[in-house]
Amino acid sequence: MAIFVHLTSAANAPRVRRAGIRADSHGQGGARGVYCFPVLASYTLTHQWLRELGRFGSRGGLVAVHVRLDDAQDVLVGHYGERRQEAQDTVPAAEAVRRIAALEDPRGWEVFVPRAVRPREVHRIRTAPQVVGWRYRPDAHGVRPCTCFGCRVRGEYGGRRLRERLPHPLDGPPPPARVLLARIAQAGDPGDPVVLREALHWFGMRRRGPLAELGRLALHPDPGVREDLVWAIGHWSTPGVAEVLRTLADDPDPDVRDAVEGVS
Structure with missing residues (x-):
């Protein structure tokens, strides 16, 4: 039996003991399953993902769930950077352990089980120190x-x-909203598209904004400005955004209509 460790929030421990580990993660090619790492002789390498996963928050800290899988269970193995390139290999679980253990530097490597982990496959759950491992990426310290x-x-x-x-x-x-609005006002009417699109770029990084002042850009003659307006306000929580997007959904320019569909 191949033994792996899966890191999860301490708040999930009772559910894991009762029902196993749900296939909540997305792997290569959009597959759903569970991420884990082989239990190696080095405690630090085994738990290397602790600090990186801890950056995204956890209730009560993280715990280490030890999982026993059949040696013949197919898993995906590779460096996390290969996930988007779909370059990770499908191998039996025992081969994944052997391959990672043989690496000179296994930091950043991962194993993906393309299914949920059953309760009988959970070997034990341990507390783990929250200061082990790397953050951002291996060797990021000093960069x-x-x-x-x-x-x-x-x-x-x-x-x-x-x-x-x-x-x-x-x-x-981004610059303060008042500075951006001043740039838009100085751009004139209907306004220089270059200046307006730069301001909309910065407004797109906000969670909400001055929709009353920007709404008029939905009628700007430049389709690039109208498209950037969609991307800027599409995820705002400001009241009235939905109405502006409904207007732009019927825009004569196909790129603007595609943008509205993309944020909806």
């Missing part, structure tokens, strides 16, 4: 962190200070 919109974690501790200290040239932190 300037990236503050782009894709890398940041919303609500992360110290995230705002980090973005203010290391502003990204394209992704902020």
Whole structure:
């Protein structure tokens, strides 16, 4: 039997003991299953994902669930960076353990079980120290962190200070809303598309905004401005967004209509 460790919130421990581990995660190709890692001789390597997973929050900290799988159970194995490239290999569980144990540096590697883990396959649940492992990526310590919109974690501790200290040239932190509105007003009527689209780029990083001032851009003659307006306000919680999007859903430009469909 191959033994793996799965890290989950301590609040999930009673349910895991009773019903096993649900197939809540998405793997390569959109498959649903459970992520885990082989139990190796090194405690640090076995629990290397603790700090990285802890960045995304957990109730009561994380616990280590030890799982026993049949040696012949097919699993996906590979580096996490290969997941999007669909380059991970499907191998028996025993081969996944052998392959990872033989690596000189197994940090960042993972095993994906393409199904739920049954209660009888849960061997034990242990508490685990929350300071083991790497964050962001292996060898990230001492490397300037990236503050782009894709890398940041919303609500992360110290995230705002980090973005203010290391502003990204394209992704902020964005100028204050009053500054952006002043730029839009100075652009004239109907307004320079370049200036308007830059302002809408920054407004798109906000959770809400001045819809009353931006709503008029739904009638701007440049379709690029109208499309950027959709992407900027599409996920706002500001009242009235749905009405503006309904208007733009019938826009004569197909890119604008596609944008509305993309945020709906």
